[in-house]
Amino acid sequence: xxxxxxxxxxxxxxxxxxxxxxxxxxxxxxxxxxxxxxxxxxxxxxxxxxxxxxxxxxxxxxxxxxxxxxxxxxxxxxxxxxxxxxxxxxxxxxxxxxxxxxxxxxxxxxxxxxxxxxxxxxxxxxxxxxxxxxxxxxxxxxxxxxxxxxxxxxxxxxxxxxxxxxxxxxxxxxxxxxxxxxxxxxxxxxxxxxxxxxxxxxxxxxxxxxxxxxxxxxxxxxxxxxxxxxxxxxxxxxxxxxxxxxxxxxxxxxxxxxxxxxxxxxxxxxxxxxxxxxxxxxxxxxxxxxxxxxxxxxxxxxxxxxxxxxxxxxxxxxxxxxxxxxxxxxxxxxxxxxxxxxxxxxxxxxxxxxxxxxxxxxxxxxxxxxxxxxxxxxxxxxxxxxxxxxxxxxx
Numbered sequence: 001x002x003x004x005x006x007x008x009x010x011x012x013x014x015x016x017x018x019x020x021x022x023x024x025x026x027x028x029x030x031x032x033x034x035x036x037x038x039x040x041x042x043x044x045x046x047x048x049x050x051x052x053x054x055x056x057x058x059x060x061x062x063x064x065x066x067x068x069x070x071x072x073x074x075x076x077x078x079x080x081x082x083x084x085x086x087x088x089x090x091x092x093x094x095x096x097x098x099x100x101x102x103x104x105x106x107x108x109x110x111x112x113x114x115x116x117x118x119x120x121x122x123x124x125x126x127x128x129x130x131x132x133x134x135x136x137x138x139x140x141x142x143x144x145x146x147x148x149x150x151x152x153x154x155x156x157x158x159x160x161x162x163x164x165x166x167x168x169x170x171x172x173x174x175x176x177x178x179x180x181x182x183x184x185x186x187x188x189x190x191x192x193x194x195x196x197x198x199x200x201x202x203x204x205x206x207x208x209x210x211x212x213x214x215x216x217x218x219x220x221x222x223x224x225x226x227x228x229x230x231x232x233x234x235x236x237x238x239x240x241x242x243x244x245x246x247x248x249x250x251x252x253x254x255x256x257x258x259x260x261x262x263x264x265x266x267x268x269x270x271x272x273x274x275x276x277x278x279x280x281x282x283x284x285x286x287x288x289x290x291x292x293x294x295x296x297x298x299x300x301x302x303x304x305x306x307x308x309x310x311x312x313x314x315x316x317x318x319x320x321x322x323x324x325x326x327x328x329x330x331x332x333x334x335x336x337x338x339x340x341x342x343x344x345x346x347x348x349x350x351x352x353x354x355x356x357x358x359x360x361x362x363x364x365x366x367x368x369x370x371x372x373x374x375x376x377x378x379x380x381x382x383x384x385x386x387x388x389x390x391x392x393x394x395x
Contacts, residue, residue, distance in 0.1 A: 019086055020063055023093050027055030042104040049314060052322055053185065055096045061193050062092060062125050065148040068197060069129055072144055073136030092121035103166055111166045119156045126152035143218045147196025150226060151189050158184035175307035179244065179297065180236035182310055186317050187251060188229050191286065195258060202262055205276050208269040214261035224254035241306055245298030252290050285320035289313060
């Protein structure tokens with residue numbers, strides 16, 4: 001009997017790929033190193049945030065959103081497509097490296113070149129996803145891939161604002177574009193990707209079936225989220241702070257639409273291990289910060305004050321939402337490609353094949369306390385960890 005060879009994407013997924021599996025870890029390690037030596041480098045706070053969001057999280061998004069798109073649309077990548085994906089990852093990480101070198105050293109040409117590489121890589125990723133949607137076999141949850149496409153369309157605008165700020169802008173344009181930069185990159189690029197993924201990943205993590213009407217809620221929520229981001233962007237460009245707050249409340253309304261299937265799945269089977277508790281905390285953190293940001297920007301007396309308030313909340317978004325790539329890590333879930341596909345998860349190469357089953361007595365005890373301990377410097381007044389003190393000393 002003749003044994004057929006596995007598709008190219010499956011065989012590649014089963015072996016170690018340095019360009020796919022290592023960069024996210026290396027960017028996170030670099031962020032930790034900058035936190036430890038922050039007094040010796042220029043713009044340490046900026047570096048820590050961008051090593052996390054632009055480096056680790058963006059690389060993970062490209063890897064795992066592609067994986068989820070292949071799974072949901074039932075597409076098997078050809079060897080040519082795999083080479084293009086590798087090229088996009090190389091282009092992305094090279095661009096990020098140029099940006100994190102160029103901004104602290106004040107070399108705008110290097111920044112612009114690196115940003116162009118990042119936009120080209122993400123743009124190529126978006127085109128690839130659109131082509132997959134057009135030739136896919138059809139899927140009940142193809143809307144998840146539309147979240148990825150929408151998120152990829154927002155990142156180039158946020159990157160453009162970042163490049164303009166690196167070039168130098170006068171007040172109040174710097175403050176207005178910085179607010180738009182944070183909204184589009186964190187709530188748009190990262191937020192839409194994570195929320196779209198959780199439509200199918202959250203029930204999978206809980207080991208229960210997807211709630212009825214989840215795809216309907218996901219489609220409506222996507223329009224609400226995009227409308228909110230559009231209104232907030234218009235408010236930043238027009239210099240109308242209450243309009244920014246209104247757009248953020250519209251984004252919060254999209255979160256409410258997604259909350260119903262999220263809660264229904266949780267009522268069927270409650271979170272019982274650390275990764276699910278951590279994801280739940282991160283989503284709640286995101287919702288709370290969106291409403292808080294809407295209030296702070298709307299009520300700010302000036303754009304300078306709004307800029308300071310957005311800056312004060314950005315590290316909270318990084319720690320409570322973006323950095324859950326550290327807190328949500330679990331060997332069994334990382335070992336599962338569908339669960340590891342959450343963009344903020346650590347790469348699967350860090351996992352042990354002998355890992356205990358999540359939810360078992362060997363993996364569950366202490367998960368709730370670990371989840372809270374990761375964020376104790378943000379949830380209640382207790383002695384903050386050393387990285388939190390390092391972050392504040394950089395301000």
